[in-house]
Amino acid sequence: MVLKNIGPAENFPVGKGTCIEVEGKRYAVFNTTGQYYAIDDACPHAGGFFSDGNMTGTTAYCPLHGASVDVRTGVCGPPSAADVETYDVSCDSTDLFLHVD
Numbered sequence: 001m002v003l004k005n006i007g008p009a010e011n012f013p014v015g016k017g018t019c020i021e022v023e024g025k026r027y028a029v030f031n032t033t034g035q036y037y038a039i040d041d042a043c044p045h046a047g048g049f050f051s052d053g054n055m056t057g058t059t060a061y062c063p064l065h066g067a068s069v070d071v072r073t074g075v076c077g078p079p080s081a082a083d084v085e086t087y088d089v090s091c092d093s094t095d096l097f098l099h100v101d
């Protein structure tokens with residue numbers, strides 16, 4: 001497990017997804033009132049970017065065809081037939097760290 005510094009927490013606004021790239025791979029990081037979650041930023045249905053969609057509570061929506069994803073678990077709703085990976089995010093006093101293999 002490697003911790004990647006993904007920048008200041010202030011760059012990740014509440015109630016919104018933010019795309020980050022680590023070594024060429026996209027991740028969507030979500031701030032749900034101070035709790036941070038990260039998932040693969042590619043909808044299993046047809047590759048939409050979850051980081052570009054809307055969000056309600058801990059549910060984000062694919063902007064292409066509306067699949068939901070629980071950002072805590074990675075479980076997706078239809079039309080996605082599969083789920084996405086989740087990643088832990090930790091925070092020190094200022095920065096966020098993505099936990100990747």
Ligand code: FES
Binds near residue numbers: 044048062065066078
């Ligand atoms: S690409 Fe996400 S619902 Fe179709």
